[in-house]
Amino acid sequence: MANVKPPEPVRVSDPPSSKDICLDGLSVMVDGVPLIHKLNHRFTSGQWHCLLGISGVGKSMLLRAILGLLSDTVTGDIHVEGSIATSAGSSLQGRVAYMAQQDLLLPWLSVHENVVVGGKLRNCSPPGTDRADQLLQATGLRERADDLPAQLSGGMRQRVALARTLWEDKPIILMDEPFSALDAISRLHAQDLASRLLVGRTVIMVTHDPLEAIRLADHIYILSGRPAVLGNPISPAGTAPRAVDNTDVLTLQGQLLSQLGEVPH
Amino acid sequence: MTGGLARSVVIAGGLVLVWQVIVWATDAPAYILPGPGPVARVLLERLDLIAHHAWVTALEIILGAALGITVGLCSALTMVYCRPVQLWLLPVLVASQAIPVFALAPLLTLWLGYGMPSKIVMAALIIYFPVTATFLDGLRRTEPGWVDLARTMGATNLSILRHIRLPAAMPAAASGIRVAIAVAPIGAVVGEWVGSSQGLGYLMLHANARMQIDVMFAALLILTLMGLSMYFALDFILRRALLWQPDINAIEHTK
Numbered sequence: 001m002a003n004v005k006p007p008e009p010v011r012v013s014d015p016p017s018s019k020d021i022c023l024d025g026l027s028v029m030v031d032g033v034p035l036i037h038k039l040n041h042r043f044t045s046g047q048w049h050c051l052l053g054i055s056g057v058g059k060s061m062l063l064r065a066i067l068g069l070l071s072d073t074v075t076g077d078i079h080v081e082g083s084i085a086t087s088a089g090s091s092l093q094g095r096v097a098y099m100a101q102q103d104l105l106l107p108w109l110s111v112h113e114n115v116v117v118g119g120k121l122r123n124c125s126p127p128g129t130d131r132a133d134q135l136l137q138a139t140g141l142r143e144r145a146d147d148l149p150a151q152l153s154g155g156m157r158q159r160v161a162l163a164r165t166l167w168e169d170k171p172i173i174l175m176d177e178p179f180s181a182l183d184a185i186s187r188l189h190a191q192d193l194a195s196r197l198l199v200g201r202t203v204i205m206v207t208h209d210p211l212e213a214i215r216l217a218d219h220i221y222i223l224s225g226r227p228a229v230l231g232n233p234i235s236p237a238g239t240a241p242r243a244v245d246n247t248d249v250l251t252l253q254g255q256l257l258s259q260l261g262e263v264p265h
Numbered sequence: 266m267t268g269g270l271a272r273s274v275v276i277a278g279g280l281v282l283v284w285q286v287i288v289w290a291t292d293a294p295a296y297i298l299p300g301p302g303p304v305a306r307v308l309l310e311r312l313d314l315i316a317h318h319a320w321v322t323a324l325e326i327i328l329g330a331a332l333g334i335t336v337g338l339c340s341a342l343t344m345v346y347c348r349p350v351q352l353w354l355l356p357v358l359v360a361s362q363a364i365p366v367f368a369l370a371p372l373l374t375l376w377l378g379y380g381m382p383s384k385i386v387m388a389a390l391i392i393y394f395p396v397t398a399t400f401l402d403g404l405r406r407t408e409p410g411w412v413d414l415a416r417t418m419g420a421t422n423l424s425i426l427r428h429i430r431l432p433a434a435m436p437a438a439a440s441g442i443r444v445a446i447a448v449a450p451i452g453a454v455v456g457e458w459v460g461s462s463q464g465l466g467y468l469m470l471h472a473n474a475r476m477q478i479d480v481m482f483a484a485l486l487i488l489t490l491m492g493l494s495m496y497f498a499l500d501f502i503l504r505r506a507l508l509w510q511p512d513i514n515a516i517e518h519t520k
Contacts, residue, residue, distance in 0.1 A: 064413075067413075067417055068416075068417075069413050069416060069417070093419075094419060096417060097417070097418075098413070098414060098417040100410055100413070100414065102410055104408070104410045104411055104414045106411065106428075106429065106432070106433075107509045107510070108432050108435075108507075108509040108510075117418075117428075118418040118419075120428055121415050121418050121419070121420035121424050121425070121428055121429075122418065122419050122420060122424070123421075123424055148509050150509065168418065174417075
């Protein structure tokens with residue numbers, strides 16, 4: 001795209017050594033109905049995985065299960081079974097950073113404070129502000145560091161959320177439709193930026209937008225049915241972020257759209 | 266800001282004018298409706314007396330509001346973090362609102378005496394419920410996404426409370442506190458009417474019994490000014506503290 005900013009040096013820190021994520025017999029039941037049943041899967045480390053599916057299929061549920069957010073849900077009767085661990089057998093605890101559809105910026109904190117909010121929440125003093133500054137620079141928000149989130153546009157706010165996710169400096173990034181609330185152009189910009197900044201990390205992204213999946217993912221899985229099953233991985237050619245006007249991208253988009261449309265609701 | 270000040274002056278002047286016009290039009294004797302002139306004169310002549318009683322009432326209002334707000338905020342916090350307390354205490358609180366607080370005033374005087382404590386408790390009681398209800402509401406409405414995000418960042422419950430739920434509930438708490446400071450004077454004055462030896466409420470009853478209607482009006486005027494200045498001082502502080510909350514200015518303008 002012509003109006004993309006030139007890539008800045010963004011090697012803020014090397015992502016910590018990463019391991020594959022293994023789901024072993026993962027089941028999620030909501031009110032006794034299995035949404036996900038005995039799912040086994042291995043997400044290879046250092047790559048970008050997209051879970052694609054229509055609304056309500058259980059994409060977000062799967063992501064929340066991996067995040068460990070289902071275990072302490074108060075509302076609804078949700079039951080999780082099976083194990084989610086790294087290939088070394090250790091828990092994912094402390095290795096995951098999360099980015100949601102809403103930016104989830106705290107409106108009373110400045111942009112800079114929002115980026116380093118994780119340090120505050122863990123009650124440890126932020127290790128220098130340099131890294132936050134670098135991240136704000138990389139996301140093009142250096143000048144807005146002292147603004148409140150309400151003063152920013154939707155695209156900028158989501159970039160702050162991206163900087164906050166990166167500040168956590170975790171090997172695994174889980175994203176739940178992170179750009180779906182943005183307008184088309186901001187979305188493309190945000191995808192380019194995320195693709196550039198998240199190189200080397202293990203990313204699992206949930207999306208309902210086939211184009212987004214094709215632009216960013218190393219592997220795309222279609223999640224369908226009830227209980228939901230993961231389809232065979234589709235691995236688009238070329239390196240991310242793939243151009244929107246590339247014929248392969250467009251052809252694949254068409255295929256994925258029709259495949260999603262065939263799935264019985 | 267200066268526009269608001271000018272408007273206040275015009276409104277106050279207008280009200281005094283209406284008052285004077287009513288006095289002229291009805292030709293009411295001074296012991297029924299004294300005009301602004303005589304009231305201002307008595308206010309200046311007996312300033313010492315009125316200031317003494319005003320000080321007592323102001324103290325009752327401030328201490329009562331502080332007590333009611335503190336206990337209210339603590340109750341709301343307890344209810345949010347301890348569900349059984351919420352399940353059992355909230356219905357009791359709602360039911361307790363059916364009791365007219367004014368009816369409790371004689372009891373409070375009986376239990377706590379003629380001094381300040383009964384008035385402070387009266388003021389605190391009257392504001393306790395609005396503060397608790399609004400703060401509880403604010404705490405319950407924390408954006409669940411913020412809490413999820415904080416959990417993935419490894420935050421403890423205490424840290425989530427301190428850095429997310431409390432600040433997020435502040436706008437709601439601020440509404441409760443505004444209501445509190447506006448109604449706290451009612452509690453203090455009703456308490457004084459029922460039984461006391463000082464305070465503006467006492468002064469008004471005392472003056473009324475002696476047909477010193479001008480003193481009564483002077484006391485009423487001071488009470489009004491006191492309530493207004495407390496409200497606006499607090500509102501100023503709250504708005505400063507909650508600058509990030511864009512709606513607050515909007516609400517202010519519709520007043």
